[in-house]
Amino acid sequence: MRAVSLVPSLTEAIARSAPGAVAGATDWCTHPPDLDVVRVGGTKNPDTGRILSLAPDLVIANEEENRAPDLEALREAGAEVLVTEVRDVPQAFRELDRVLDACGVPSHPRWLDEAEDVWSSLPPPATRRTAVVPVWRRPWMVLGRDTFAGDVLARLGVGHVYATHPDRYPRIPLEELRAAAPDVVVLPDEPYRFTADDGPEAFRGLPCALVSGRHLTWYGPSLAEAPRVLGRALRAARP
Known part of the structure; x- marks a missing residue:
């Protein structure tokens, strides 16, 4: 092959x-x-x-x-x-x-069995939080409806604000994103590479979680560790 x-x-x-x-x-x-x-x-x-x-x-x-x-x-x-x-x-x-x-x-490779076991045995989230999830800036674009990353977050107890938006990746003005007042702003390092110095400054006063794009958006071996890695980053979110 x-x-x-x-x-x-x-x-x-x-x-x-x-x-x-x-x-x-x-x-x-x-x-x-x-x-x-x-x-x-x-x-x-x-x-x-x-x-x-x-x-x-x-x-x-x-x-x-x-x-x-x-x-x-x-x-x-x-x-x-x-x-x-x-x-x-x-x-x-x-x-x-x-x-x-x-x-x-x-x-089935072992990593796939492990990933399926991890996701099938996730406990119900103890609490639910709201999130804004930018995937680009200049212009600001966020997760909208019907996305893999949105489903990943939902299964971890994080519902993103624009989950019912007509577009899958809507362009939303920054002022509107701030006004949504989410519990957390989730900033992945891909497709746009958000970093501690590039992204959180736009959401002063709101908790921001810098997360691995590979664990949020990739569907492969990273699925096995995604709940643990993303959960840790979400818990560490700070304004």
Whole structure:
């Protein structure tokens, strides 16, 4: 099996489960850290010619992360493309099963069993908090409806303010975000890299949690530790 993965979390999942199966990956595929494969550009602007030159048996993509015209160009050139859709945690596990099966993984890898056990055994949240979850600034964009990250937070007792917004990633003026007065502002380090000096200063007086984007938005081996890592960051939130 020769796979080219255009989705960082799925690159990690395949590489961990079928060593040697990943022939190419995007520049954003940073895990496993020792992954040594041909780089094929970004998730939004992959080099389709380079992908085809690798003669992959399968190209792995995601309907949100990758652009339809790029995937169609690969199909027209004869490549087989598997497109995933992940909007919540249960769907993530179903799609991981589908991807790993397509890549010839004969049985559930241990990390996947552990991740499913962790999420299925989560206790009901003792309390529920509200959150604003920016994913970009200039302009400010936040989590809206029907997102994987929103479902992750909801299962940890954090409901984000714009969960019923018509858009999945609405642009909201900063003044409105502040006026929502959430219990916590969740600032991931991707896709925009919020840091202690870039993000919290916009929400003075509100508790801010700097969290790992890999644990909030990736559906792969990081799922096994995501509740613990995110829970710790949320508990440590400070104004």
